[in-house]
Amino acid sequence: MKIVLENLTKIFPSRNKKSNDEVIAVNNFNFEIPDGKLIGLLGPSGCGKSTTLYMISGLQKPTGGKIYFGEDDVTELSTENRGIGLVFQNYALYPHMTVKQNILFPLQNLKGADKMTKEAMLERAYEVAKLVQIETLMDRKPSELSGGQQQRVAIARALVKMPRVLLLDEPLSNLDARLRLQTREEIRRIQKETGITTIFVTHDQEEAMSISDMIVVMKLGVMQQIGAPQDVYDSPANLFVAKFLGTPPINVFEGRVQGGKLFIGDAAVMDVNSVEDQDVHVGIRPEGFIVDENGPLVCNVSNVEVMGRDVSVVSTHENSENPIIRSIINADERMNVAAETVRYTLKPHKVFLFSKETEERIYF
């Protein structure tokens, strides 16, 4: 089931009746989510990602715009009738029911032609439980489960009625670091096995990048970029997206383009023939640096961290917009660890220019 959002907008009226400072949580969203994919809605808190998810679920009504499931306009359809599965951030498992009762609950609500026999329901419940690997926990209460187990039960409850769309709200935020890694693989596997179009919300770019087929990057209610994780990483549309994706984060310098050359400080670091003369932000991915005795970019080394396969060089530069510059270089490259300065040449495909005024990407 593909999902189409058309001019989707959500405005929250201001709490204070006198002032008119309403909040535009979601501003004019347009995008299409292809059938059977795993999509990550990504952005810092307050970017409207959860609001978008809740509008897709029907729990919140959009102020404007349309939502389509396949060809059906579901904008006015209530949550009950959308046939979605939703995993809440805190799971919202019914505390008074066992795992089995929790999973059976949605099935017992089916009416008319969808109505199932008791045996069929149990069979389906166990099938789903097996899929999320909780079939041994069926008679426990949620309070007797670990966070990771609760999260699986929540997924099982969402999946058991074969939803057309599965929505997950910050599914990993309540788990510890180790469980997070494990569970996100799990979500990926379950999604692949069921083929259900799945949308999840996260503020963790690594999480989104690692398992999504597609990510949607958002900021303050405005969609910034949509695409495959690698594509977005390799070609960010603006400075915000470039900064938001990637660990370690991208290094940003103040620079300018003059006569087809990119200057950082006084050093001409690269040729950018097609770009007009202007001041720019220069974004360089940590892996975009090559140590070169004759390189044009000179940085003051403050620390070198050897991490086996890679070496991470922490340095400073007066034109850097961040306090430090972090570059990742291959350990095979010879590097004088004791030196006070390091000279770099840059890999052009790891360098992005952004307009000083609009922070939009300048392609070259």
Add this chain to the structure above:
Amino acid sequence: MSENTTKIMQARDMKKKGTTQKVGKVFGLIGVYAFLLIMAIIVLFPFYWMLISSLKSLAEYRLSPPTFIPRAFLFSNYIDAFTTANLGRLFLNTMYVGVVSTLLSLVITIFTAFAFARLEFKGKELLFAALLATMMIPGELFTITNFSTVISFGWLNTYTVLIVPFLVSIFYIYLLRQNFLQIPNELYLAAKVDGTSDFKYLWKVMVPLSLPTLISITILKMMGAWNSYIWPRLVANDEAHRMITNGLRNAFTTTSGDVNYPVQMAAVALVSAPLFLVFVFLRKYIMSGVSRSGIKG
């Protein structure tokens, strides 16, 4: 599973439900309001009946079917009620007992709650648990002996007998102690460092911070005095000390048969009025106090 799943998913069509859902929701909401409205009318009807009856003439009251708005408002019923039941004296008695017992009770409650919340002494937990346990015992069990006790004290038909035996309420102590415990310990320690005495700290910090609870206690205690019936009937049912509820009951002994209802209802309205006024202005405190108790008055 995956093939199975997609087939079922495709077979499902949710669209048909879209149109009926709104209608259902509206009807549901109308049903909810209708239910609440009917219940509200039932709840309010006795008050309404009391008010309109209190303004009718005796002849009009006896009409069948009855009138639901009095033909003429007969305010003289209220004057009759006031004199018949000697309500003035009863009001004064009740107010006196209510105010004095509330003030004394507040002081005792504050001291006791403070000791249990902030001071350290041997057997504190045990004593508090024992006090709470007495809350389970029905009050009648105490009344029997207290009746003899106050007679031997020579307190029969005095204000004292209406005030003293009920000055300590474990429930109020419990409420206030809970409130005191919520005040951060650091405040107390800071005050100690500054050389503030316990007594001063209690009155300058803890009491002001617990004002809402103290107001709740005050109202509940006053309502208790206003509604008390059984104990006053036993120990102080003379003209000089009679409380309002007893006075009302004594002045209008019969409730069935041939009764001058307009005057009786006027008296009931007069007795109920102060409670309503308190309720209108201090609803918040009453409701928050009551939701923690389950005890009336």
Add this chain to the structure above:
Amino acid sequence: MVDNRQQWKAWLYLAPAIVLLLIFTVWPIINTVVMSFMEGYSGLLKAGGQASFSIGVNNFARVIGQPTFQQSLKNTILLCVLTVPISTVLALLIAVALNSIKVFQKGLQTVFFLPYVTNSIAIGMVFAAMFNIIGNIGTRREVISSYGVINDLIRFISGNPNPKNYINWINNGSDYWANMFVMVVYIVWNALPFKILVLLGGLQSINKQYYDAAKVDSTPRWRVLTRITVPLLSPMLAYVVITGFIGGFKEYTSIVGIFGENMGPAHAPGRMNTMVGLIYDSLEQNKQGEASAAALILFGIILVVTMINLWVSKKKTHY
């Protein structure tokens, strides 16, 4: 180690409460138990010079043997068994309905709380007025001027205007169950506000996400109520039921409100008496021994019922 100065100070703060409690709470507990086992103990006899009473359980036997005891116990239990479930279910429905609306919620909440701030004797008189028949009912030549507003309303609603279509609720010659019905109506009316207040508070503290989850799962309304709301509210429901039973066993003034101190209709005084009423009757006749025995029996009943309630609610409340 607590220093002595603070110990001493703490007891000073406690002193007024302790003194009063010793006189009016601790001593009565001891004395009541003692009196209950002193055969035929009476304050009058004691004052008259009788120094000793034999020890035994005759007070209990005599109390239990009285027909009035059996009647009072029956009345009390009936009132509990009828009013607690009715008022709890009604309060639950009203609370759920209140919780589901936005417009007028606060106003209606206030309306439903109103019966709480009343004097149960005063408003009992109003209920009596509404059910009362004015005239010489029960005599040979009946002349009735008013059937009471309740009878009038019943006639109006049933569409049967025949003057004979009335029920004698509380008057001379009225039926026991008619009396009981009036009491149940009044006590339920009186019990609703507290229950609604507590249950509404409970409802408002339930995490809204459970209801969102139920919506996602297309749960029908009644199923949300029975499978989610009621179980999640079960601690509050247990609280309301337990306090309801305790209050029910101590029912007394509401009956005085409706029937006066007759505790029954004119032809059958004492018919609607309760356990508490029985205790006061004994006390007023200066039979302190029997009054004590009756009070202890009442305490025992309340204790047992509360234990049963707690035991059931432990099994039924879910977390």
